[in-house]
Structures are given as C-alpha cells and as structure tokens.
Amino acid sequence: MARQRAITPAGGWQLQLVEVGSGRHPGSWVGPTYPEWYWSPINVLLLESGSDVVLVDCGAGVAGSWWPFEGFRSDTETALAHAGVSPGDVGLVVLTHLDYDHAGGLLQGAWPDDLRLAFPQANVVAHRDAVEAARAADPDEQYNVGTRLLEVLEHESRLVVVDDDDEVARDVRVRSAPGHRAGHVCVHVDGSDPFVHAADTFHHLVHAAHPEWDTSSDQFPELGMGARRAVHTERDTVDLRPKRRRDGAQQGAVPAVSSRTRSRSGHEGRPRRRVRRLRPR
Numbered sequence: 001m002a003r004q005r006a007i008t009p010a011g012g013w014q015l016q017l018v019e020v021g022s023g024r025h026p027g028s029w030v031g032p033t034y035p036e037w038y039w040s041p042i043n044v045l046l047l048e049s050g051s052d053v054v055l056v057d058c059g060a061g062v063a064g065s066w067w068p069f070e071g072f073r074s075d076t077e078t079a080l081a082h083a084g085v086s087p088g089d090v091g092l093v094v095l096t097h098l099d100y101d102h103a104g105g106l107l108q109g110a111w112p113d114d115l116r117l118a119f120p121q122a123n124v125v126a127h128r129d130a131v132e133a134a135r136a137a138d139p140d141e142q143y144n145v146g147t148r149l150l151e152v153l154e155h156e157s158r159l160v161v162v163d164d165d166d167e168v169a170r171d172v173r174v175r176s177a178p179g180h181r182a183g184h185v186c187v188h189v190d191g192s193d194p195f196v197h198a199a200d201t202f203h204h205l206v207h208a209a210h211p212e213w214d215t216s217s218d219q220f221p222e223l224g225m226g227a228r229r230a231v232h233t234e235r236d237t238v239d240l241r242p243k244r245r246r247d248g249a250q251q252g253a254v255p256a257v258s259s260r261t262r263s264r265s266g267h268e269g270r271p272r273r274r275v276r277r278l279r280p281r
C-alpha cells in the first residue's frame with residue numbers, strides 16, 4: 001500500500017494524492033459492465049508548503065471495521081509516513097464530507113466511548129451543511145461517524161465551520177458540490193496551475209463519461225449529477241485521467257477524486273467510498 005502520486009504544484013503548494021486504503025465492493029457500484037466484485041482505492045490529498053501541512057480527508061481510522069463487505073484496509077498514519085508526514089505535522093484537516101471512510105481517520109481509540117484526535121495539532125474544516133446534518137443525526141445510526149466526531153472536535157475546540165467558497169488556507173478554497181452528501185465540497189487550489197480535488201463527486205474515471213452510473217451513492221442524485229457536470233464544465237474536459245508530464249508528475253489542471261482507479265481492468269480496480277444505507281443491495 002502507501003502509494004503516492006505527485007501532482008504538479010499549485011498555488012505554492014506541493015500536492016500528493018496518497019492512497020491510504022482500499023475496499024472491495026460490487027462492480028455494479030461502478031457501472032453495469034463491471035465485474036461482480038471490484039477493488040477501489042481510498043485517497044487523501046496532501047498539501048505541503050514549507051512547514052505548513054494540510055490534509056484533505058483522512059481515511060476510515062477508527063471506523064475501519066465498518067466496511068460492509070469482506071476486503072478492506074485503511075492505515076492513514078502508515079501511508080502518510082511513507083509520504084514523509086507524521087500526524088503531529090498536520091496543521092489543518094479539510095473534510096470534503098463526513099462519511100466514515102473520509103472522516104473516521106480523525107479519530108483514534110475505541111468506538112464509541114473512548115475517542116481522541118489522531119492529528120493532535122490540527123484544526124478541522126467542515127462545511128456548515130455537513131455539520132448541521134451530523135448534529136441532527138442519531139449518533140448511533142449505522143455508519144454515522146460524524147455526530148460523535150463533531151462532539152470530540154468541539155470539546156477540543158478544533159472545529160472550523162465554513163461556507164461555500166471560503167478560503168481555508170492560502171489559495172485553498174472549498175466549494176459546495178452537494179449531491180453525494182449534504183455539505184460535500186470540492187477543494188480548489190488556485191494559482192497559475194489550478195487544481196481541484198473532487199472527492200466523491202465522482203467514484204471512478206468512467207463516471208466522467210457516464211455520470212449517470214454514479215447516482216447510487218448520492219444522497220441527492222439530481223444535485224450529484226449537477227455537481228459532476230459542473231466539474232466537467234469548469235475543467236473543460238470529460239477525461240479525468242491524469243496527464244503525465246515528462247517528469248512523471250500529474251498535470252494539476254486535472255481533478256483528482258477520492259477513489260480514482262489506476263486501471264479499468266482486472267481485480268485491481270480499487271475502492272470507492274460510499275454509504276450503504278442509501279441503497280441497500
């Protein structure tokens with residue numbers, strides 16, 4: 001595990017897409033022509049500038065046993081160590097949304113009563129709509145990591161609630177991309193070579209060409225379709241596959257997603273986060 005993918009610097013930040021885990025799931029989550037079972041990666045985005053370290057999403061952490069199928073791994077700390085980052089280095093965590101495979105990695109300890117923060121120095125950004133939805137949810141609802149996570153963050157005075165288009169770090173903005181979940185955001189890095197982390201707006205490269213295949217994990221499917229199309233429009237592309245420079249870095253103008261696969265074929269597709277309660281299969 002512990003793959004890192006260098007991305008062209010943007011806005012003065014060095015960017016790496018870091019695979020912190022993967023999960024096995026029905027191929028039908030990707031599309032109608034996919035094999036019965038499929039693996040997808042769990043990616044986080046690492047931004048570094050001098051001593052400043054920003055992490056976008058965290059993997060599953062304390063919720064790693066919640067994956068509804070056999071075949072799952074998630075070890076954010078080890079993956080970040082391979083990328084040269086320790087938990088104490090991270091000054092800011094930006095959550096694209098509060099699904100457990102994105103936000104559970106903020107928590108260590110034992111669920112649900114002995115929880116502590118995995119990144120001891122980090123403030124944590126979440127969109128206001130995601131925060132309000134989590135506060136209104138039953139903390140014991142299956143797959144709900146968000147409500148208790150917010151309690152811990154507020155107890156430690158680490159929560160930063162933001163709104164659409166707020167700048168959360170230098171040249172780093174969150175932009176609402178609802179559909180997958182209330183309060184889901186894309187993370188934009190501005191500059192001459194801008195970059196967008198689309199998180200769960202897409203779950204596979206093929207959804208760039210077939211956005212309608214990705215609605216099964218959306219809480220609000222029509223909004224999800226709109227968000228996918230908006231990313232296309234903004235990037236003026238229907239191809240999310242990375243374009244390589246001579247030095248092997250990925251061109252920054254191409255969006256990254258949380259579960260982009262490296263290959264369409266075979267068993268090594270990789271995970272994709274999702275919350276099963278939205279559509280039991």
Ligand SMILES: [Zn+2]
Nearest residue numbers: 099200273274
């Ligand atoms: Zn999600």
